[in-house]
Amino acid sequence: MDVKQKRNLLIVFGILILIISMGIRQSFGMFAPSFIQIYDITRANFGLALAIQHLLFGLAQPFIGYLSDKYGYDKVLLVGSFLYTLGLFLVTVFSNVFGLYISVGLLVGLALSATTYVVVLGAIAKIVNPNKRGMVFGIATAAASFGMFIFIPITKNLLNHFELNIVFYIFCLFALIIGFLGFFMKTSQFDNNSNNIDNEESISKALYCSKTHSGYWRLNIGFFVCGFHVAFIMTHFPTYLKDGKIDSEIATYAFALIGLLNIFGSFLFGTLADKFSKRKLLTGLYFSRAFIFALLIIFPLTNTTALLFGILIGFVWLATVPLTSGLVAQIFGVKALATLYGIVFLFHQLGSFLGAWVGGIVYEKTGSYDTIWIACVFLSILAAIIHINMDDKKINYKSL
Structure with a gap:
């Protein structure tokens, strides 16, 4: 197998x-x-369980990113697969809300930090x-x-x-399969063949520069907002539709x-990012979200408006x-992409924590x-607004 085929295989596994x-x-x-029926908990309790998951997902992310950059993405993915499997299994063992906080909240949150974007995108970026x-x-x-699109119907059918x-x-x-695939996510085999990495930059220097870079902090704030949106919808949208008497199949x-359309949205914006200003695209994307949320508020909730x-x-989901x-x-x-993006993702998950938890509290x-x-x-x-004039110029490490 030549280098190109190995790269393609790594991308497919990711x-x-x-x-x-x-x-x-x-x-x-x-x-x-x-969960609400079996554990006799409130929506706020359930929202808090997922909020803990979002929080741990984010808090661990900078450290996971650093470990991935330093020691290898394959090792981190194997550990993440084990934690994911353990967390899911413990749901079947515990029978109270505290157990839900530990399994779905703590353990799955840690597992997600080691099996999702920061680790996978960090590996792909290097090849x-x-x-x-x-x-x-x-x-x-x-x-x-696409995972969301296929797992939601799968979950519904399994529960039925x-x-x-x-x-x-x-x-x-499924969680164990992540570990099997992660075993092959070794980027070290491409280090001698890739010209993508600036050998004069270092993780420590990139971290130092990020502390005072205004554009970087604006990205953190923007991703906080994104996390708030995503977690609130993911946690409370199904019950919001149920409250609105929307047919269960339609819901x-x-x-x-959401998952299906984001396949097209993510691919389109990712492709446009290679040709146009990422900053301007991000600005337009956030404005479009405001418009979409406003439409939901203005128009009555029906089967048509829900769809x-x-x-x-x-x-514009992800x-x-x-x-x-x-x-x-x-x-x-x-x-240092996994490390720095890990910090940005931490802010995303802080927003997610509030979106999942506060959504339940406000409803109660x-x-x-x-x-x-x-x-x-x-x-x-x-x-x-904060992305309109942010500094997105590449840092010249040689001048530092």
């Missing part, structure tokens, strides 16, 4: 890992009714041509959305035919359409990932999600 890892993760909202990086990042991000514990045993098998399709929202928000990660690589290079206090939808509009506008 894509499969994202499909499985993100597919399982983004199907957790489908378990809300079962692809910079001129095609945006497109490949877009494909990888689209793969994660099996007990909850059996569904999680099946998910454990499933609306949720799954339309799934289509529109799906198109399209921020190839643009944001691409900007980090554009500004700082790829040697007000009996409605309207306040959060309005907040989503204003946060989108904020994120768009």
Whole structure:
């Protein structure tokens, strides 16, 4: 097998890992009714379990990114696969809300940090041509959305035919596949053949420069907003549709359409990132989110508007990932990409923590999600504005 074939195989394995890892993760909202019934918990309790997951996903990310850059992506993926399997298995052992916080919250959160974007995109960035990086990042991000698209119907069918514990045993098998694929994600075999890495830059120097780089911190704020949006929708959208008396089949399709449309959105924005300004694309993307959320607030919730929202928000759902990660690589290079993007992803997950948790709290206090939808509009506008004139120029390490 020649070098090109090995590179393509590594990319394919990375894509499969994202499909499985993100597919399982983004199907957790489908378990809300079962968890609430079986564990006798509130929506706020369930939201907190996923909020803990989002928080641990983010808090571990800078360290996971550093370990990946320094010791190898394959090793990190193997550990992540083990933690994922353990967390899913423990759901079948515990029978109270505290157990849910430990399994779905703590362990799965740590596992996600070691089996998703930061690790996989960090590996891919080191072996692809910079001129095609945006497109490949877009494909990888689209793969994660494809995972959501296929795992949501799979989860619904499994829940219809099996007990909850059996569904999680099946998910454990999927999590083990991540470890098998991760074993082959070794980028060291390409180091002598790749010209993508600036040998004069170092992880420590990139970290030092990031501390005072205004554009980098704006990316962190923007990704915080993105995380708030994604976690709130992923955690509470199914119950929001149920409250609105939306037909269960339509609700499933609306949720799954988010994943399906983001396949196209992520690929499109990733491809455009190689040809146009990533900063301008990101600005337009956040403005479009504000418009979509406003439409949901203005128009009454029906089967049609639920499906339309799934289509529109799906198109911009994770399209921020190839643009944001691409900007980090554009500004700082790829040697420290997993580390620096890990920090950005930490902010994404801090937003996710608040989106999942506060969404449940607001509902318990007000009996409605309207306040959060309005907040989503204003946060989108904020994120768009701060990206308009951000500094996205590549750092010249030689002059430092």
